[in-house]
Amino acid sequence: MAKKKLKIGVLFGGKSAEHEVSLRSAENIFNALGKDKYEITPIKINKNGKFKLDIFKNFDVIFPVLHGPFGEDGSMQGLLKVAGVPYVGAGVLGSAVGMDKDVMKRLLRDAGIPIGKFTTLKLGEKITFEKAKKDLGLPLFIKPVNMGSSVGVSKVRNEKEFNQAIKKAFEFDTKVIIEEFINGREIECSVLGNDKPIASVPGEVIVKDDFYSYNTKYINENGAIIQIPAKLSKKSIKEIQELSVKTFKTLSCEGFGRVDSFLTKSGKVYINEINTIPGFTSISMYPKLWEASGLPLPKLLDKLIELAIERFKKEQKLKTTVN
Numbered sequence: 354m355a356k357k358k359l360k361i362g363v364l365f366g367g368k369s370a371e372h373e374v375s376l377r378s379a380e381n382i383f384n385a386l387g388k389d390k391y392e393i394t395p396i397k398i399n400k401n402g403k404f405k406l407d408i409f410k411n412f413d414v415i416f417p418v419l420h421g422p423f424g425e426d427g428s429m430q431g432l433l434k435v436a437g438v439p440y441v442g443a444g445v446l447g448s449a450v451g452m453d454k455d456v457m458k459r460l461l462r463d464a465g466i467p468i469g470k471f472t473t474l475k476l477g478e479k480i481t482f483e484k485a486k487k488d489l490g491l492p493l494f495i496k497p498v499n500m501g502s503s504v505g506v507s508k509v510r511n512e513k514e515f516n517q518a519i520k521k522a523f524e525f526d527t528k529v530i531i532e533e534f535i536n537g538r539e540i541e542c543s544v545l546g547n548d549k550p551i552a553s554v555p556g557e558v559i560v561k562d563d564f565y566s567y568n569t570k571y572i573n574e575n576g577a578i579i580q581i582p583a584k585l586s587k588k589s590i591k592e593i594q595e596l597s598v599k600t601f602k603t604l605s606c607e608g609f610g611r612v613d614s615f616l617t618k619s620g621k622v623y624i625n626e627i628n629t630i631p632g633f634t635s636i637s638m639y640p641k642l643w644e645a646s647g648l649p650l651p652k653l654l655d656k657l658i659e660l661a662i663e664r665f666k667k668e669q670k671l672k673t674t675v676n
């Protein structure tokens with residue numbers, strides 16, 4: 354008898370500035386999921402955040418292909434956890450800390466992982482340009498804390514740009530991060546697993562624009578080149594892979610995560626961030642790096658679904674009564 358097909362719900366869209374990116378990631382995943390093994394249902398969340406909650410009960414696994422707030426920040430993961438359905442990727446905690454660049458960087462710093470200097474501002478708090486310049490140098494990077502796809506991110510070199518950048522970042526979030534500029538190559542590494550995560554070969558984003566902005570990522574086709582694998586010394590590859598896995602573990606991530614770092618001319622690695630639901634479009638780094646490491650997309654998706662079920666079963670074994 355043929356094995357019963359697993360019912361997979363692919364959750365996408367969502368109330369986020371990264372709604373459109375999610376549509377492209379979801380299409381790619383939908384097309385590559387093995388139709389012989391899975392019965393696949395796309396579940397679209399519209400831009401107002403509307404979708405049918407009771408729909409979740411019908412699935413063996415939910416694959417959230419959502420980016421940014423409401424999808425990648427632990428809120429959807431909490432909903433799925435309460436609904437009692439296995440889901441792909443980091444749980445509530447890993448998603449929340451991975452999304453918040455302030456909390457993420459504090460945890461990385463605490464674990465001794467190399468990161469750049471930063472300071473954060475809550476809505477209503479102020480810092481003068483002179484103070485930021487004195488503490489962090491120039492140029493500076495200013496970002497909303499809970500965002501992705503470079504939405505609301507600015508590189509600033511003077512006071513006028515500084516004030517505009519802070520205003521812009523606060524349009525997206527109630528907390529803003531100001532970072533020192535790290536002058537380095539942009540290296541990305543894919544991590545996969547639950548308790549024993551593994552790292553892919555690293556890739557490089559060779560940015561031709563001023564920085565890897567939203568425009569460079571999704572609009573200007575000539576703004577950046579993706580190089581897979583990245584041309585690196587064996588030593589740097591090893592260091593980046595080890596730091597990427599350490600970052601993934603430190604941030605309590607599960608399933609998948611793409612760890613992005615900077616590599617300076619002198620060979621020093623700085624971790625920039627983790628993406629707990631990495632881009633999954635047909636040209637995205639996360640699946641491409643696994644392909645280059647010997648794991649093609651359909652197999653990668655099988656693995657992610659397995660990991661979702663493994664985590665769910667582990668959590669189900671936990672006692673919910675005192676005795």
Ligand SMILES: Nc1ncnc2c1ncn2[C@@H]1O[C@H](COP(=O)(O)OP(=O)(O)O)[C@@H](O)[C@H]1O
Nearest residue numbers: 494500501502503504506532533534535564565
């Ligand atoms: N501290 C920094 N130094 C140098 N470049 C940076 C720094 N922070 C961000 N960038 C540039 O801005 C891009 C987007 O910033 P990032 O922190 O990755 O935000 P997002 O989560 O939106 O991708 C990076 O890929 C890089 O090009």
Ligand SMILES: [Mg+2]
Nearest residue numbers: 502503613626
């Ligand atoms: Mg980034």
